[in-house]
Amino acid sequence: MNVCVYGAGAIGGLIAARLSATGIAVSVIARGDTLQSLQQHGIGLTEDNQTRFYPVTAISAPDNLGVQDLIIIAVKQPSMNPVIKQLKPLIGEHTRVLLAMNGVPWWFFDGLPGAPADYLLNTIDPLGDLREFIPSHQVIGCVVHLAATARSPGMIQLSMGNNLIIGEPYGAPSEPTLRLGKLLEKAGFNVKISPRIQQDIWYKLLGNMTINPVSALTRATADRILDDPLVNQLCCKAMREALEIGKLIGCIVEQTPEERNVTTRKLGAFKTSMLQDVEAGRPLEYEALIGVVYEIAEKLGKEVPYIAALYGLIRQLDNSQRQTD
Known part of the structure; x- marks a missing residue:
């Protein structure tokens, strides 16, 4: 399984470390001091007063990765749009993109029964083109109910909570989402699969x-x-x-x-x-x-x-x- 994580901060780093711990080969796109730390040591994760390091392939750009089975985006909204537009070479017909972000995403009205006719959200998708880069049927939404911090580049600490809620814009989960739920559970998260992630x-x-x-x-x-x-x-x-x-x-x-x-x-x-x-x-x-x-x-x-x-x-x-x- 090819997994790429974009954003090795608190949440992205936590998910990458936990997935690596299950034996999955995880690529992480990072930059600066975080990139250097990941290349030298892997991702450090502190939980239950113990710190362990987990191997990842750390790179600065997605150019040579090829199509991925799963992409996890864990960056804040101001960085989201340019990141999404860099990932198109990684997205194939069967790729799923897990968006672990706070707030309302650009696809929020897709599949929502009470959505207004004008479904574009200009505040977060000002050009109205994000669906061209990640089709909504390949999106898996993720609501994070835990607290983690990046103590230093590449070093993550889980403070409290352990819950992830995942689901698809159009309602009932498909087989890829159900498989991802099991994978995240294997990685140690408490996972709820939602029929209405919005x-x-x-x-x-x-x-x-x-x-x-x-x-x-x-x-x-x-x-x-x-x-x-x-x-x-x-x-x-x-x-x-x-x-x-x-x-x-x-x-x-x-x-x-x-x-x-x-x-x-x-x-x-x-x-x-x-x-x-x-x-x-x-x-x-x-x-x-x-x-x-x-x-x-x-x-x-x-x-x-x-x-x-x-x-x-x-x-x-x-x-x-x-x-x-």
Whole structure:
């Protein structure tokens, strides 16, 4: 089986290490210090207070790999589009592409019963051409419910959780998705195969679309955000707007915003990924988390003032950060 992982950060590195541990030959596309570390040592993975290294073939570009059976993309949305356009030589008729990313993907409306007629999402697919590079019937969506960090280039630490939800845009899983589920289970993950992966994406989005931008704007950890009654209330109101959008497109979430925030608060004083990106001076992953929600609301003719305010503010922060850089 030919497996290629693009993105050897926390999630991509974790999946690559676990697959390598099962004996599968894994290629990893990386760059800079990460590429050098992988070539010298393999991927280091720390879990249960033990660190082990797993062999991978680390390369800087996909040119000589040939067609793959499975491609795993684990990069953030600002890097997603150029990455996808580099992978066309790796994709054959039977290739499946697992997208382990936060937020709403470009194929979100494909196969969704409540999708509007205008199914293109310009915030994350501005040229409307990503389906030309990865046809939607070859996509396997992946919702990640675990916490891992890249402590240094090529060194991954699993902090908590172990759950992956996978599924196809068009609903019921096909045989390749069922096989992938078994492979990921063999690699040590708790895997759920979803009949409607868009609903699972929307569920996770509800927390990310508020806590992430608020943390970036305030530089506050999640506990401080949720312990402030005014900020907590702001998050809840934006989440209620997203819940209403979800009902209209067939992604119904039964959990209330208050219940969701109680669950998040139990995770303690963690820094969101967007806050970490602000501190590191990296581009912010806001379009897939909140920009696209605002775009969907516009397509449906729904007023979403709290989502609009968060979107406008985080967009300005990103613009300011890019100008500073």
